[in-house]
Amino acid sequence: MSNAEVMKDYEEYKSQGRIWGQVPADRITKIKFDRTPKAIIDRYLNLPDMTTTVSDLLDGFGIFGVVAASHIRPLVEGKKIVGNAVTLRSIPERKTSTQGYIDKEPIKMSTREIYYLSEPGDILVADFAGNLNVSNMGGQSALVAKTHGFAGSIVNGAVRDLPAIREIDYPVWAAGVTPITGKFRMEAMEINGPVRIHDVVVYPGDLIVADDSGICVVPAELIEKLIDEAERIGDAEDNMRDLIKSKAPISELRPLFRKRYD
Numbered sequence: 001m002s003n004a005e006v007m008k009d010y011e012e013y014k015s016q017g018r019i020w021g022q023v024p025a026d027r028i029t030k031i032k033f034d035r036t037p038k039a040i041i042d043r044y045l046n047l048p049d050m051t052t053t054v055s056d057l058l059d060g061f062g063i064f065g066v067v068a069a070s071h072i073r074p075l076v077e078g079k080k081i082v083g084n085a086v087t088l089r090s091i092p093e094r095k096t097s098t099q100g101y102i103d104k105e106p107i108k109m110s111t112r113e114i115y116y117l118s119e120p121g122d123i124l125v126a127d128f129a130g131n132l133n134v135s136n137m138g139g140q141s142a143l144v145a146k147t148h149g150f151a152g153s154i155v156n157g158a159v160r161d162l163p164a165i166r167e168i169d170y171p172v173w174a175a176g177v178t179p180i181t182g183k184f185r186m187e188a189m190e191i192n193g194p195v196r197i198h199d200v201v202v203y204p205g206d207l208i209v210a211d212d213s214g215i216c217v218v219p220a221e222l223i224e225k226l227i228d229e230a231e232r233i234g235d236a237e238d239n240m241r242d243l244i245k246s247k248a249p250i251s252e253l254r255p256l257f258r259k260r261y262d
Contacts, residue, residue, distance in 0.1 A: 003026075006025075006031060007025065009031040009032050019116065020112045020113045021113075022106070022107065022108070022113050022188070027189060028117070028191045028192060029191065029192045029193040030193075031117055033192075033204060034205065035119055036083075038121070040223065041083065041121065043227050044207070044209055044227055050080055050082075050209060050211050051066070051210065052213060054218065054230065058216060061222060063218075063219060064199075065219070066214060067198045067199075067215045067217075072156065072173045072174065072175050072197055072198055072214070074173050075174055076166055076169060076171050079211065080211045081171050081208070081209075081211075082207065082209050083151035084121070084220075085123055085124075085125045085154075085202050085205065085206045085208050086114055086125070086192060087125045087127070087191070087192055087202060087203070087204050088114050088124065088125070089127045089190040089193060090109060090127070090128045090136070090182075091128075091129075091186065091187055091189050093108065093184060095184070097185050101184060108187035109136070109188055110188045111144075111153075113191060114192075115145055115148045115150065117192075120148065120149025121149060122149075123150065123151050123152050124145060124150060125153075125154045125156075126154070126155045126156065127156040127195035127196055127197065128157030128182075129156065129157070129196075130175055131157045131186075132176035132178065134158065134181065135180060136174075137160075138160045138161035138164070138165075138181075139161030139165055139167075139168070140164075142161070142164070142165045142168060142170040142172065143164075143168055146168055152208075153170075154174075155172065155174040157176070158174060158176035158177055159174045159178075160179055160181070171210075197215065197217075200217050206218060207223045
């Protein structure tokens with residue numbers, strides 16, 4: 001997308017009161033892009049063993065796109081989310097936090113900026129290179145996300161205010177938890193450019209599929225194709241389960257064994 005197109009969208013959103021103003025306009029790579037229809041989102045959410053199924057199919061498509069909950073874990077257990085990624089990449093500030101306070105520097109971290117630029121159902125993917133010391137977002141940021149209709153947040157770094165996040169029941173996956181603020185310690189460098197969560201690349205518009213087992217990233221061009229295949233395999237596996245329960249002979253079970261890997 002050209003800079004002129006982004007600036008046109010920026011001015012449109014500014015006139016609508018959707019620009020917070022903490023992140024310079026030239027750090028916003030993309031504002032408008034297609035979202036996945038709700039009907040397809042719901043089909044993903046209805047998958048049994050959601051991330052397990054999607055993970056196996058990403059293998060079949062030759063895509064490295066899964067992060068285990070061992071690395072980025074759910075902070076509110078029992079949640080399942082599916083939605084398009086909007087991305088935020090940050091880097092550490094060069095000054096010490098003490099000097100930032102003394103100099104009365106502006107706060108250069110920003111999740112709020114992306115909330116106002118995004119659409120209901122989106123999922124924030126925030127990348128601070130896995131830094132576990134300082135917070136990318138806290139309770140108030142989560143509240144803004146929830147009131148703007150975000151499905152959840154994925155943080156390649158740490159968050160704080162865990163009790164507040166759990167109290168409002170907002171789904172967050174993060175690499176760590178900390179009480180230390182990111183103010184005067186991190187700076188937002190790019191909105192809606194490519195980012196990483198653990199060792200997986202995420203582009204804005206990719207589909208994020210997350211549950212207690214981990215996070216899957218489905219490239220935008222594969223979203224519909226993958227769910228079609230997942231449902232086809234699911235029908236075969238439902239049949240397999242019924243046959244197992246009925247103690248069917250091996251001759252009937254073998255053709256359906258590991259169908260998803262065919």
